[in-house]
Amino acid sequence: MEQLVTFLRLVLLSMVPFVLASQGTMLGGRTGVFNVAQEGIMLVGASLGFLISYQFGNNFVGILAAMVSGAIFGLLLAYFTTTLKMNQFVIGLSLFFIGVGLSSLIPKLVIGITLSPPLIPTLPEVSIPLLSQIPILGPILFKQNGVVYFAVLLSIGLWYYLYRTQNGLELRAVGENPMAADSLGVNTVRARYLTAIIGSALIAMAGAYLPMVYTGTFTEGMVRGRGWLAIALTFFGGWSPLMILTGSLFFAGVEALAFRAQVIGLAVPYQYLLMVPYLATILIMILTFRKARVPGFLGQNYDREKRNL
């Protein structure tokens, strides 16, 4: 029982970067902006989030700084694709490259070339009064760090916004059929900018979470493909906030399982366990590809002066 509680706590803990990055991807995609720079943006978020937290001695400031950096990436993405109408994949990959480079350059400039990087304190647990006293469920659900709660609330909030408000409906329309939305007076350009910026800020937040929970420091390439997995997860979740939340649990479960198996010391070489999350993702994509619901205008640029479709 003790083991199971520890494991489920770990699942919830490692769900967060997937939730944040995928919801960010989903948000942009809902207006047609397909972000593929996640891995780079998360690395920048991790790098900056760590450095700013270290300088200010405050993780919250670090998370905010990471989100600002992500927002700048989102702004660039929106500008190049929506205003300049350039290929979204080309811009996304360019931003990916810029993110990878920046994330390794900035720590070198700030801290210098060192063998023992400084550490920051990890995010503290926030126990919710009363609820955390419930046996078994309490420690799993209500004794986590603040970002875990934020990720869950964000998912529910996004669902409410997209499916229960006029604004959200208009936003979805931009991603499904911008021409129709435009003719009804929806500001498609503003919708695309806003979602790309907020989405990228969330993705960067997912990156900042990594040093603040797992390692206490930034190491190069520490995102380890989670950004790419987040894209797969967004497809798997059918670009819907609640399905993405559920899917994140599953992804985190696979990751946590592979991690636990290493700790327990299973007879299999650990390298096989390292492959599991990626192979499992491809398998899931195969199993769910038929049902995949994708915004109709995903990855395309809308130009009101041209014939579209």
Place this chain on the structure above:
Amino acid sequence: MTIARKITPYMIAIVASFAAAGIFIAAMGFDVGRAYSTILGTSFRTPNGFIQTLLKFIPLTLLALAFTVPLTAGKFNIGGEGQMIMGAIAASAAGIMFAHLPFYLLLPLVILAGVIAGALWGLVPAWLLYRFGLHEILTTVLLNFVSFAVIDLVATGPWRDPAAGHPTTIPIGEGGFLPMLVSNPPLHSGLILAVVVAAGIYVYTTRTTSGYELVASGANPRAAQVYGINVKRMFVFSLVLAGALAGLAGVIEVAGVQHRLIEGMQSNFLVLGLIIGLIAKGDNLAVPFVALFIAVLEVGASAMQRTMMIPVQMVFIVEALVLLFVLLSDVVRRR
């Protein structure tokens, strides 16, 4: 388009990015003049620097082509790293298992094994695309992470070199070494392979029917389909060809440089290959030239870190700015 018109935006982009990056480097308190003379001069000052540059140029060209060839068909291959690793693994495996063979048998075997392994690793996402319509940008990159585990597995397996601290295999048979063009400083004949392959890709895409079909599939898949081109098959083929190219890069690293398999030997070739392909705007002919430029920068940057204590990543600002300006020049021209 004349060559001059093609090159002008590049020249402007390079000058502008050096100027912009220079301001940044100066603001960080470094000597810009010395930094730039090191970055640009290292490759041409000494024979060693020049050969170092050529050695970097080889895998960079091949990995960039592994990105641009599928891009010609409108497909994004971010899996060059994994395909290179699988090529290196297969080349090492062949070189170790048949170490006693004479060179005229072993060398072709090593090369073939690596190229085929890379192609097969490229076939996986191609098949997933063909059969299930899974987006190749995801599957190729996910397979990279699988290959990291595979190379670690092989390098710590039965072929492990117990004397090496880092996961490394024993050397391959000497018959599997690529012949040297220059022995001191060492330059292997992989250079010729890379140049021939790059030229071959150019001829293939511009002068052959199949190459034309590849370009057509990328330019307008719908029109190509109507015209009777099997577009889906061209997509598969482009990804397999890309895998073979990246696999060859892996072979050359094993047979030409390291002579053994080393975990992490692919270093940052993937992102550099990506940026080369993007700066070249997917143009297969431009790739080798851009690759040479990036190789000069990379070799110069490591010299700069050694002599001036400026972090090697600083050169990345120049590269990113060049990319940005090249992308922007496209927009300017359209107006």
